[in-house]
Amino acid sequence: MRITLIAALLLASPAAAETIAIKAGRVITDAAKPALGPSTIIVTDGRITAINPASAPITSGARVIDQSTRTLSPGLIDSHVHLTGDPGLPFWREAVDSAELSVAYGLKNARITAKAGFTTVRDLGSARLAGFAVRDAINSGMFPGPRVLAAGAALSIVGGHGDVSGFAPVVNDALDQGNTCTGAVECAARVREASQRGADVIKFTATGGVLSQQGRGLDQHFTDDEMRAIVSTAHSLGLKVAAHAHGPRGIEAAARAGVDSVEHGSFTDEAGAKALAANKGWLVPTLLPFRATAERLGSGAYTPVVEAKVRAILERRGKQIIAARAAGARIAFGTDAGVFEHGRNGQEASDMVEFGGMTARDVLISATTGAAELLGLSSEIGTLEPGKAADIIATDGDPTADAKQLAQVKWVMARGKVID
Numbered sequence: 484m485r486i487t488l489i490a491a492l493l494l495a496s497p498a499a500a501e502t503i504a505i506k507a508g509r510v511i512t513d514a515a516k517p518a519l520g521p522s523t524i525i526v527t528d529g530r531i532t533a534i535n536p537a538s539a540p541i542t543s544g545a546r547v548i549d550q551s552t553r554t555l556s557p558g559l560i561d562s563h564v565h566l567t568g569d570p571g572l573p574f575w576r577e578a579v580d581s582a583e584l585s586v587a588y589g590l591k592n593a594r595i596t597a598k599a600g601f602t603t604v605r606d607l608g609s610a611r612l613a614g615f616a617v618r619d620a621i622n623s624g625m626f627p628g629p630r631v632l633a634a635g636a637a638l639s640i641v642g643g644h645g646d647v648s649g650f651a652p653v654v655n656d657a658l659d660q661g662n663t664c665t666g667a668v669e670c671a672a673r674v675r676e677a678s679q680r681g682a683d684v685i686k687f688t689a690t691g692g693v694l695s696q697q698g699r700g701l702d703q704h705f706t707d708d709e710m711r712a713i714v715s716t717a718h719s720l721g722l723k724v725a726a727h728a729h730g731p732r733g734i735e736a737a738a739r740a741g742v743d744s745v746e747h748g749s750f751t752d753e754a755g756a757k758a759l760a761a762n763k764g765w766l767v768p769t770l771l772p773f774r775a776t777a778e779r780l781g782s783g784a785y786t787p788v789v790e791a792k793v794r795a796i797l798e799r800r801g802k803q804i805i806a807a808r809a810a811g812a813r814i815a816f817g818t819d820a821g822v823f824e825h826g827r828n829g830q831e832a833s834d835m836v837e838f839g840g841m842t843a844r845d846v847l848i849s850a851t852t853g854a855a856e857l858l859g860l861s862s863e864i865g866t867l868e869p870g871k872a873a874d875i876i877a878t879d880g881d882p883t884a885d886a887k888q889l890a891q892v893k894w895v896m897a898r899g900k901v902i903d
């Protein structure tokens with residue numbers, strides 16, 4: 484009886500992995516290289532196993548997906564999102580909504596983000612364990628979405644951009660995330676705690692921020708010593724570091740401390756750009772929030788302390804890209820989605836061209852091989868080649884010639900699964 488049961492289980496075990504053949508009009512295997520003509524991409528078990536000329540016979544039994552009128556490219560990477568939040572909610576919702584509820588927001592937004600063509604995202608700031616829960620739920624296959632690298636709560640100075648503020652002190656205390664630190668020793672401890680909780684990357688707020696209820700300016704918040712402690716501790720644990728930074732001296736200090744990326748970098752000047760280039764740091768410019776916040780100015784959506792900061796920063800859109808590239812620093816694509824509606828991520832591309840002077844091809848590189856390198860995932864994503872994850876998007880036009888194509892992705896496969 485027992486033997487029969489085992490035999491039955493063996494018979495019922497899953498059949499050989501499904502093979503998928505995707506017919507493509509053109510294939511951009513690497514954003515820096517010329518595209519292939521009509522081809523068939525073979526996918527098995529979530530990975531690309533071959534890219535054949537369209538004339539080659541298709542393996543019998545393969546499921547065929549016809550994208551033969553379109554251009555296929557590597558799945559896009561957004562290095563800066565906040566999946567667990569929606570835009571435009573009044574700041575006091577922070578005191579009403581639970582971290583558990585924000586997981587539901589995150590799973591909703593993950594699907595929207597993947598559908599827009601973003602098959603990998605870096606979630607740079609969420610409440611408590613919410614970002615990790617979203618990541619783990621997608622990885623387990625329960626929910627559709629992109630590959631997620633999650634930071635958890637961003638480290639902040641007391642009263643800084645990542646600390647809860649704007650309420651009565653007793654409410655601020657009750658909402659505290661345990662993410663602030665003072666001095667190198669305490670900051671190193673916070674990094675180790677984040678690692679222990681499951682952070683894939685460390686985010687810290689090197690300077691003040693625009694949309695938080697704190698009016699302590701937009702320049703350097705953590706001391707040089709604290710920044711060095713955060714970076715060296717994270718690197719000793721194999722974790723990369725993303726520094727939120729707007730003001731010029733905070734950008735320069737973060738770059739000198741050896742961060743892997745400066746996020747936003749709004750007031751990047753020559754000294755900051757040179758420090759970033761010298762330390763092989765990346766700039767993640769996040770231009771889309773400029774558009775979204777400009778749309779809300781004067782509408783009463785922002786408190787006066789926030790409105791003043793928004794007005795100060797609007798003039799800077801794109802200038803950080805020009806400064807960084809002039810100094811030789813590299814650009815990785817990132818949007819700050821969550822500050823505006825999730826799913827609009829691809830609209831960043833045309834702003835990078837219009838305001839930052841990049842070509843469409845430069846932008847696609849920043850969203851594929853560039854961001855893959857920043858995230859430490861070059862062996863897994865960023866190009867289409869045998870052995871890599873089947874993260875693939877289809878567009879009607881050529882995204883190396885027209886940046887707007889990244890906002891009009893027509894079909895998406897993430898780790899071998901079609902996102903519908």
Ligand SMILES: [Zn+2]
Nearest residue numbers: 563607608819
């Ligand atoms: Zn952000």
